[in-house]
Amino acid sequence: MEVQLIGFDSLGVRSMASVVYTDDVSVFIDPAVSLAPWRFSLKPHPLEVKQLKYVASKIYEVAKDVDVIILTHYHYDHHDPGKNIPVEIYEGKDVIIKDPRNNINVSQRIRASRLLKLIKDKAKSISVGDGKEFTYGKTKLLLSKPVPHGIDSRLGYVIQVLIDDGEYKIVHTSDVEGPATNSAVEFIIRNKPDLIIIDGPPTYLVGHHFTEDIISRSISNLARIVAALENVTIILDHHLLRDLNYRDFYNKVTECSTSTKARIMCAAEFMGLEPMLLEARRKELYSKNARSGGNE
Secondary structure: OOOEEEOOOOOOOEEEEEEEOOOEEEEEEEEEEEEOEEEEOOOOHHHHHHHHHHHHHHHHHHHHOOOOOEEEEOOOOOOOOOOOOHHHOOOOOOOOOOOOOOOOOHHHHHHHHHHHHHHHHOEEEEEEEEOOOEEOOOEEEOOOOOOEOOOOHHOEEOOOOOOOOOOOOOEEEOOOOOOOOHHHHHHHHHHEEEEEEOOOOOOEEEEEOOOHHHHHHHHHHHHHHHOOOOEEEEEEOHHHHHOHHHHHHHHHHHHHOOOOOEEEEOOHHHHHHOOOOOOHHHHHHHHHHOOOOOOO
């Protein structure tokens, strides 16, 4: 099995765009990318816009050649209705989607409807994935039942993805924000993955929409996962990497864990790259730009 992480917050954009190749099938999970429209009362820096265009083009080049596309939910950093990535990527694909009618909030239901109108005549097939299993040769794709986007249903629900080729297993959690709930944790532990791609809690929102209690819960849940899956590799990224001090969270998880074998890293490090936290550095980037006379 080969895993390619294309768009993540440690790679300079809001995304969890991931591709998995097995001997039987190629699967693209959430081929989308976006930027925070505002951060520190600032619009995206030109370097962020440049990186978004780069990642979008890379997503397009890879996605147009895969066999299966999975959409875990309908936020714009996880699905794209043709704004940054042409909907032609769905041409001839098996598309597995979060249920667009059940366990979904109003805004995502509207977005799902718009997307499905755009791709219904392009996709080879469109299947609701919630709680279902799909098989390609020896490779199993298992989708979780809907779990909350975070601690409750305010932001809707997502589906987690297990890919198992008989020798190696990965879980892509989508936006479980931590994980913050027992249902998200139980899906991970029950399936015993070798690699987990987790979005991590939005620590940058503590004091606004998030509390320290929720962060502590995420740490405890991750410690439970590490204790159950001692040799697991955890890619902890997305929401968490909007905080320059993300490694403090890594350290807290490690301190609470009984295993010393688990590895925790961001997507950039997994791909052998230096982390590029452009959104978290937006204020700094504008400041450097001003000092250099706008030549940055």
